[in-house]
Amino acid sequence: MTTVQSDSGVLAGDPRMLIDGELQLTGSGAMFDVIHPASEQVAGQVTDGTVDDMARAVGAARRAFDTTEWSRDVEFRYHCLTQLHAALERNKEQLRRITVTEVGCPVSLTGAHIESPIEEVAHWAELGRKFEYLEDTGLHDAIGGQTRRLIHWDAVGVVGAITPWNVPFYLNIAETTPALMAGNTVVLKPAQLTPWAGSELGRIVAEETDIPAGVLNVVTSNANEVGAALSADPRVDMITFTGSTATGRAILAAGAATVKRTLLELGGKSAHVVLDDADLTAALPMAATLACVMSGQSCVLPSRILLPRSRYEEGLAILQATMEGFPVGDPWDPSKLQGPQISAGQRDKVLGLIASGIDSGARLVTGGGVPPEFPTGYYVQPTLLADVDPDSQVAQEEIFGPVLCVIPYDTEDEAIAIANNSIYGLSGQVSSADEDRALKVALRLRTGSANINGGQHFGLTSPFGGSKQSGLGRRNGVHGFQEYLELKTLGLPAN
Known part of the structure; x- marks a missing residue:
């Protein structure tokens, strides 16, 4: 459903969001405009999702995590992300034009916006396939003798991803694919100024991969309360967010009631x-x-x-x-x-x-x-x-x-x-x-x-994140993958 707007190269992205495997518009039919920053003209529209749409998306992600084999089937996850990598490669010129349209990024610099995140999908698929989810740490002294201990890395659960507008497609990939490969289900709320970077990802997932319904959901909206609803929903186990420190503080406050895990990459003044x-x-x-x-x-x-x-x-x-x-x-x-x-x-x-x-x-x-x-x-x-x-x-x-x-x-x-x-x-x-x-x-x-x-x-192989009010946690590297996993320690008899 992408459409060329003119000979200038401007391209409108998919207007639909993805909820529980279905590409759809919000019930009321409400839309909001996407502006091309270089011309100040409306480039197209996208569906204006609601708090109720977000609740449905979270419910779908919760069901997919709790009732399917997604979190336990590493090979199937690898298959799906490998499909996604190939699909993104097929669609990369379309994604490039959408990126220039809604971000205003110079076309000569879109490699970091497009090629890099596409390759990141393949990186996380390989890392997640090779990762040792169960580690035998051997014998340990314990009360009454010795015990054998295992460490198991479990998926966190439902991950809410809230992304910014500066490098939107890259960050949509960076905040969803490691989470997915780790076995989580995801609800993505893309930035209001760059919704097509999210809706196009949703379309490609729905039409060109075997990722099951509910595993990845994308809710576009022009309303701040929709992202806030994702942060506060008790069915969400973790929020990953890139953006301003002020919004990061609000996300921490919203998740406090349910002690949500948070991965925050916030402001900088380097x-x-x-x-x-x-x-x-x-x-x-x-x-x-x-x-x-x-x-x-x-x-x-x-x-x-x-x-x-x-x-x-x-x-x-x-x-x-x-x-x-x-x-x-x-x-x-x-x-x-x-x-x-x-x-x-x-x-x-x-x-x-x-x-x-x-x-x-x-x-x-x-x-x-x-x-x-x-x-x-x-x-x-x-x-x-x-x-x-x-x-x-x-x-x-x-x-x-x-x-x-x-x-x-x-x-x-x-x-x-x-x-x-x-x-x-x-x-x-x-x-x-x-x-x-x-x-x-x-x-x-x-x-x-x-x-x-x-x-x-x-770089993808090294942890990245901030200290002080620049954030919590790290992206990239094995450390970044582990952010989307929970540690479980198991005690067994020594023999």
Whole structure:
């Protein structure tokens, strides 16, 4: 049910949600619009699910977990996810066009949005098939003698997945496929601004795989209370969520009554500590680039650049040159690497935070507004703010836009203190000519991850998550798979 809207490449996704194996519209027929951020035009519509629809989806997931063999049949799960991988591969160009349509992501950067998550499905299928769900830990001393103990990894149960709009298809896959391969059933609530990344996944599952009815459900809705109902439903055993820290707090509160397990990847305000011996020509162009790709809509973006005062103006000049030459424009143009913000509201938030930074004493080096050549579309200029007060709003709040805040420092200890001066602790970065020195600084950052001299911490085989108010738990790696499993210890006679 996907439809091409025009010759521009804009593609409308499936308007239906998936509940208990059936692709369907909400009972009232209510729909809501999906806006293409580059044109500000309605690209299509999707069904506007209700709290009652969510309750039906949760009921279907509960029944599928409690009454079928899904949680116990690893080979069948492997078969279904292998089917899903092949189906997504067949549909990837359609998914790519839908992604550019509803996110505004430049088409040249959609590999991380499309190819990477498709391969992730195969990764989780293989990892889940090989995982040792029953481990014999041998003999242990116990009262009255010895006992033999086993550890069994059980599926948690019904998992509610609430996903954001910045990389929606990737996160829909990242929050559902490891949960499914671990034996759980899932209810996915995709973001309101990017519902087709979820509804298309539901369509593909229903039409092109043997995943049983109720195992994966997708409920699209423009109402906040629908996601809240998923978080609070006592039939849901676990919530996995990526998004703002404020929403993460609400999810924790909603799940408290039933002591739900929560896996939360929340906000970030990462710092890039550039030490005084660093090669600025190697470190800073990439720092500016990272601020602009995805229009700055990335949780791990090192949006605070800490420069030694002795090399401050030198570093600013490099950042300015990169940002002023960065290719911004129509996301359908392969030469462009920064598209629009996701919505008018997000654009206005970014512009408001830039203004607040200037009001608090920051110096505007470049950018700061809407590109005059793009009066239509939710565009923001690549923006560089210097002399930023480390305690100011713009230095403390996650901007989620193409904005870098540059802060000077005098000593290494001062730089580390500034980097750790945040409620967040998702990621960080350190640059230095001396790798051992950089490592020592990175180890002092209160973050869940850090890159050193351009190294990459993020990947399917390594755990990823945050400290402080950047989240709970980890995605990726064996640790990430185990998040969707419960430990059961069994005691047996020694002989």
